Amino acid sequence: MQKAAEAVNRNRISVLLANKAMDQTLTVTHTLWAMLGVLPKGAVQLPHRHQSVALDLILDCAPGCYTLVGPQISANGQIVNPTRVDWQPYSAFITPPGYWHAHFNESDKEAHLLPLQDAGLQTYLRSLDIKFVLPDGGVSG
Template identity: 65%
Template structure:
């Protein structure tokens, strides 16, 4: 008989947050005012081309309704400007940090989980990835600009901090990347290809073939005069344009027409040193109407999506 008040008190405590929805009201909560859809957005090179040392988040957290800074639900992209002989901390509650050097040179210092120090010398065109921990310090030898993407928004959503590094710090040298990409471009058959790209991978992560277990990075050329057939994937792309001439753009939209072209596409014009978002599941096609090849570096959460078997990449 004494259980009844106990049971009532328990129900009041534990059931207070419980809710039920008609399936039709909650089956797809990705809509404005609820789980906000991921918008189109561009950022120009003027953000990092001049000014004092600063970390500049490409922050859409208010629009997405998530803790910031965040550029997509899972990732945060930034430009980092560092004046010569100055430094910035690039620490985040992240499992993966990727840096691409747009200009300049310097050194990245951080501390291993074991306590030893690590130094990565970087220069224009280099890319390097760091695992969890270490509180990296980026010191510039000359005026520098970097693109930095990490997965802290994903960890903040989960309410976790990393327990251990999942890969070793890895450096992709600019000269090596460029030589490998040019060799690929010069192979027989590449002249007919509208997609000449290298996927960056890590020997610690053989199954996903991605640059970290969460992040995916592609170093690619869109040849002059080419139009890529549309493709789509469930990963969000945080695209960095390394260099291009006017007349290069991406067409993006949610549907294809009967001819396999993107219906009512939005055009996103590329700028050297600029960045833009390709939302998940949207069809996109890169077009180069300039007379020069264009170089790009999309960063995605496709390591995670591949692990979850949810990438769903499709081509027309």
């Protein structure tokens, strides 16, 4: 099995739902991207951003799961003056396009979420522009 060189910098556990008819964008439909994700107990998904709007459906979580959202990051890769969105089971929140966001699970249970995005359209237009903060504080891409 071959591993991608950047695998060490990945910070999510997920299954990207796809449709073989959408082989150019690898998405569910020509516009819609959907992922079934797990945020392990005690985990942090480092800040990242993309030009697609995201609707995150929280399937289940314990208290202590939340997202920080903001339009800018600092030189050390932290979101500047973030808004905190506390998760609740069976709830949803929206992340605006281009905003940095990071997910936190400070509980002792896994959390499950289903993010939906217009990333199929953005991928087709080559405007998704996804960026990740790396563990050393740098930014990918």
